[in-house]
Amino acid sequence: MKDILREIGMIARALDSISNIEFKELNLTKGQYLYLVRICENPGIIQEKVVEMIKVDRSTATRAIQKLEINGFIEKKEDSHSKKNKKLFPTEKGKMVYPFIKRENEYSDQVALTGFSEQEMATAYELLERIRKNIEEDWESVKKGHKRDY
Amino acid sequence: MKDILREIGMIARALDSISNIEFKELNLTKGQYLYLVRICENPGIIQEKVVEMIKVDRSTATRAIQKLEINGFIEKKEDSHSKKNKKLFPTEKGKMVYPFIKRENEYSDQVALTGFSEQEMATAYELLERIRKNIEEDWESVKKGHKRDY
DNA sequence: TTATTTTTATTGCATATGCAACAAAAAAAG
DNA sequence: CTTTTTTTGTTGCATATGCAATAAAAATAA
Numbered sequence: 001m002k003d004i005l006r007e008i009g010m011i012a013r014a015l016d017s018i019s020n021i022e023f024k025e026l027n028l029t030k031g032q033y034l035y036l037v038r039i040c041e042n043p044g045i046i047q048e049k050v051v052e053m054i055k056v057d058r059s060t061a062t063r064a065i066q067k068l069e070i071n072g073f074i075e076k077k078e079d080s081h082s083k084k085n086k087k088l089f090p091t092e093k094g095k096m097v098y099p100f101i102k103r104e105n106e107y108s109d110q111v112a113l114t115g116f117s118e119q120e121m122a123t124a125y126e127l128l129e130r131i132r133k134n135i136e137e138d139w140e141s142v143k144k145g146h147k148r149d150y
Numbered sequence: 151m152k153d154i155l156r157e158i159g160m161i162a163r164a165l166d167s168i169s170n171i172e173f174k175e176l177n178l179t180k181g182q183y184l185y186l187v188r189i190c191e192n193p194g195i196i197q198e199k200v201v202e203m204i205k206v207d208r209s210t211a212t213r214a215i216q217k218l219e220i221n222g223f224i225e226k227k228e229d230s231h232s233k234k235n236k237k238l239f240p241t242e243k244g245k246m247v248y249p250f251i252k253r254e255n256e257y258s259d260q261v262a263l264t265g266f267s268e269q270e271m272a273t274a275y276e277l278l279e280r281i282r283k284n285i286e287e288d289w290e291s292v293k294k295g296h297k298r299d300y
Numbered sequence: 301t302t303a304t305t306t307t308t309a310t311t312g313c314a315t316a317t318g319c320a321a322c323a324a325a326a327a328a329a330g
Numbered sequence: 331c332t333t334t335t336t337t338t339g340t341t342g343c344a345t346a347t348g349c350a351a352t353a354a355a356a357a358t359a360a
Contacts, residue, residue, distance in 0.1 A: 002272070005259050010203070012161075015159070030315075046339095054160070059319080060316070063341095064316080113151075115284070131161055134263070135164050139167060142168045148172070196309095207347065208348090209309090211309095212310060213346075233354085
């Protein structure tokens with residue numbers, strides 16, 4: 001069995017590290033870009049959904065999003081149908097930086113896929129999507145305290 | 151261009167999160183398993199090489215490895231040819247927990263690859279390896295302070 | 301040789317991260 | 331309707347993370 005997960009870990013840490021360095025000039029601290037892009041692409045999304053998309057701890061998300069709000073990148077609005085849910089929206093400032101983040105991410109994708117044919121790119125994406133779907137059940141289960149047997 | 155990197159990030163965070171929860175029973179705190187496996191598999195390796203393998207900041211590695219040493223999982227030895235380099239070795243305790251980590255990682259790989267044919271597994275590994283090689287140059291360059299143009 | 305650059309490792313400081321415990325609203329069960 | 335469970339969100343505390351600055355050894359250049 002090839003150690004797929006080790007390769008994925010290396011790639012993810014390298015790319016995240018690069019992004020964090022590059023987004024400093026936008027005054028985004030470590031990890032914040034992750035939340036901001038999701039909120040820009042899904043205006044009105046609630047925090048819990050962001051958590052599921054990013055796969056991070058709830059408390060980490062709370063604080064990252066609080067900080068994005070304090071720094072004026074996003075804002076929270078009441079949900080007319082719920083007192084509990086807080087809908088998240090990008091502010092003008094948030095919308096301004098989004099294209100920069102997007103461009104950086106696309107560039108990293110491009111670097112990552114250097115030398116890949118169109119077919120290989122499609123295959124890579126398809127396989128990764130399947131891996132992600134395979135793993136997300138276990139993630140939610142383990143986060144809830146369930147034990148895995150192996 | 152498909153957002154490969156986003157899928158990779160989700161998978162990596164989910165798997166890392168699961169591992170960290172599961173390795174608590176070995177008294178390994180967040181991230182430590184990463185260092186320990188590399189040291190077990192490459193006895194005598196120096197910290198700088200571990201950093202390159204894991205793709206983490208040097209200072210983070212220093213502290214993670216210090217803690218592994220304090221908790222008796224690894225030990226540092228002098229390099230007979232160099233005063234600067236410190237060679238890293240697993241202790242008996244470190245060697246004891248290694249199989250558990252290995253088994254967990256293999257199980258996660260197995261979950262990740264559920265529904266994959268042998269051929270697809272091989273393809274996934276091969277493509278990921280190429281992505282990792284493509285990206286590691288940029289990582290080292292950006293970490294050294296070089297700017298990317300995009 | 302001596303001077304300069306690169307490699308390896310560490311520390312200070314600021315900040316992110318996540319588990320555990322909690323709370324309130326909403327949904328489901330009875 | 332009342333009780334129980336699930337969903338969503340927050341805080342306290344301990345710990346990890348990483349940039350910047352520093353240092354010493356080693357390698358390279360001059």
